Amino acid sequence: MSKILVIDTATKNIYLSLVIDGVEKQSVFQEGINNHSVTIIPFLDEMLKKESVELKEIDEIIIGIGPGSYTGVRIGVTVAKMIGYMNATKVKTISSLALIASASEKEFVIPYVDARRGNAFLAAFRQVNGKLEYIEFDMMRNVEEYLRTWKFDYDFISEGHPKIQKILNSDLLETVDNVNDLQPNYLRITEAERNKNEDKN
Amino acid sequence: MYVLGVETSCDETSVSIVKDGKEVLSNEVLSQIDIHKEYGGVVPEIASREHIKGITFVFDKAIRDAGIGFDDIDLIAVTEGPGLIGSLLIGVNAAKTISLNYHIPIIGVHHITGHIYASNIENDMQFPLIALVVSGGHTELILMKEHFSFEKLGETQDDAVGEAYDKVARVLGLPYPGGPVVDKLSRQGIDKYHFPRPMIDTDDFNFSFSGLKSHVINLHHNMIQRNEHINAPDFCRSFQEAVTDVLVRKTIKAKEKYEVKQIVVAGGVAANSGLREKMRSSIQDIPVYFPKMAYCTDNAAMIAVAGYFKYLKQKKYDDLMLNGSSRLKMDEGEL
Numbered sequence: 001m002s003k004i005l006v007i008d009t010a011t012k013n014i015y016l017s018l019v020i021d022g023v024e025k026q027s028v029f030q031e032g033i034n035n036h037s038v039t040i041i042p043f044l045d046e047m048l049k050k051e052s053v054e055l056k057e058i059d060e061i062i063i064g065i066g067p068g069s070y071t072g073v074r075i076g077v078t079v080a081k082m083i084g085y086m087n088a089t090k091v092k093t094i095s096s097l098a099l100i101a102s103a104s105e106k107e108f109v110i111p112y113v114d115a116r117r118g119n120a121f122l123a124a125f126r127q128v129n130g131k132l133e134y135i136e137f138d139m140m141r142n143v144e145e146y147l148r149t150w151k152f153d154y155d156f157i158s159e160g161h162p163k164i165q166k167i168l169n170s171d172l173l174e175t176v177d178n179v180n181d182l183q184p185n186y187l188r189i190t191e192a193e194r195n196k197n198e199d200k201n
Numbered sequence: 202m203y204v205l206g207v208e209t210s211c212d213e214t215s216v217s218i219v220k221d222g223k224e225v226l227s228n229e230v231l232s233q234i235d236i237h238k239e240y241g242g243v244v245p246e247i248a249s250r251e252h253i254k255g256i257t258f259v260f261d262k263a264i265r266d267a268g269i270g271f272d273d274i275d276l277i278a279v280t281e282g283p284g285l286i287g288s289l290l291i292g293v294n295a296a297k298t299i300s301l302n303y304h305i306p307i308i309g310v311h312h313i314t315g316h317i318y319a320s321n322i323e324n325d326m327q328f329p330l331i332a333l334v335v336s337g338g339h340t341e342l343i344l345m346k347e348h349f350s351f352e353k354l355g356e357t358q359d360d361a362v363g364e365a366y367d368k369v370a371r372v373l374g375l376p377y378p379g380g381p382v383v384d385k386l387s388r389q390g391i392d393k394y395h396f397p398r399p400m401i402d403t404d405d406f407n408f409s410f411s412g413l414k415s416h417v418i419n420l421h422h423n424m425i426q427r428n429e430h431i432n433a434p435d436f437c438r439s440f441q442e443a444v445t446d447v448l449v450r451k452t453i454k455a456k457e458k459y460e461v462k463q464i465v466v467a468g469g470v471a472a473n474s475g476l477r478e479k480m481r482s483s484i485q486d487i488p489v490y491f492p493k494m495a496y497c498t499d500n501a502a503m504i505a506v507a508g509y510f511k512y513l514k515q516k517k518y519d520d521l522m523l524n525g526s527s528r529l530k531m532d533e534g535e536l
């Protein structure tokens with residue numbers, strides 16, 4: 001039996017999924033209530049109990065590493081990192097934008113997470129026969145400017161219950177060689193670092 | 202009873218294993234001080250990023266040093282606040298993950314109770330006692346009548362002591378963190394300026410350091426304007442004498458009023474040599490305990506010890522909804 005645990009906390013929604021032998025047996029997709037730090041472990045506990053699975057028995061973790069909310073994404077990554085470390089569980093990463101994109105049925109999908117001042121973390125995907133592929137990798141852009149470059153009919157979405165099967169069937173997962181190195185994909189250095197660099201130049 | 206302590210409230214990632222609230226089997230601390238130095242203070246987002254980078258490494262080192270396995274741990278104690286929220290959440294969620302994985306009970310600990318309990322590692326507490334908690338974020342006088350009972354007698358009305366130290370250091374062009382540097386320089390200087398001792402004679406147990414800080418900064422500014430030579434050691438000594446006079450005087454007042462059996466000085470500023478000397482020379486009828494340096498600054502051993510005594514007193518655990526809180530307050534009998 002293979003047991004895969006999926007975790008994503010990079011947006012205001014929390015997404016958890018337990019896939020056993022290729023079938024999503026349990027999933028949690030809670031919208032809007034940004035209290036992942038309170039709920040993630042109780043939700044995990046509940047899902048595992050329902051399937052009578054121990055956390056130690058998980059064979060693989062798929063973790064959404066952002067981009068998205070810095071504080072939010074760290075909660076899921078901390079949990080995934082600790083599980084991977086304690087149990088020597090195999091860990092794979094996925095873009096949190098790819099998880100959002102998987103919720104759409106449109107051929108062209110632009111998932112985004114608001115990054116304020118008209119900016120967003122976004123990427124562009126194409127899906128043919130249910131297979132999700134990047135057209136443009138995760139980036140931070142001004143939304144209006146970016147969308148103006150688009151000619152095709154597309155789905156521009158920031159949330160949706162991920163369809164985990166699409167992610168499992170994709171080539172978008174990346175294996176983490178050493179779990180100690182796992183960290184979020186922030187896409188941006190901190191404001192303090194930016195200011196320091198500007199001072200230098 | 203083996204307690205696993207986890208502390209990530211500011212810029213130190215720390216994990217410790219302590220047996221029976223006393224015997225420190227390991228106390229791993231990954232400090233970010235060199236990173237934040239470049240910014241003249243702790244940058245919260247950078248602190249969070251560093252915590253998550255180092256978290257498993259620190260757990261691994263602490264477990265290995267202690268020579269035990271996660272399975273042997275009886276209780277997990279984690280700092281739930283106060284502190285930087287992004288930093289706190291990493292420790293809290295790491296701790297909750299271990300709790301779920303190994304079915305080990307968990308208990309949230311107030312950071313300041315940790316600082317106070319650091320003292321118990323080397324010297325058993327005797328009640329009643331007065332704890333003077335002095336750090337970059339706190340200046341408080343606390344009365345403890347028994348284990349895990351805290352009564353706040355007074356606190357700073359503005360800047361914390363450590364904060365005042367950092368600001369004075371910055372004005373003098375000294376590197377961050379300012380406390381240890383000011384302390385060191387003050388040993389070569391004299392109390393030339395005799396700065397004011399704010400609130401030293403008030404009837405309460407409160408403190409105020411922002412006026413003193415401004416006084417130091419203004420004098421420095423005026424001397425620069427007049428092209429006068431600035432003698433940093435004298436500035437440091439004068440400032441340190443003023444601060445420690447107030448801290449010692451108020452502590453003595455509390456000691457006499459509550460007829461306590463011991464004094465505990467806790468928090469990062471407890472490492473200050475001027476404070477140590479003055480406290481010891483001014484109070485000789487009862488013991489004054491300062492934790493050793495490694496337990497003065499933020500560390501997880503103190504959190505494990507506090508968690509142990511909190512559990513003994515309250516006989517209950519937290520559940521998996523436990524969360525971090527940046528402004529965790531005093532509640533009934535507990536900080």
Ligand SMILES: [Zn+2]
Nearest residue numbers: 312316336499
């Ligand atoms: Zn502290």
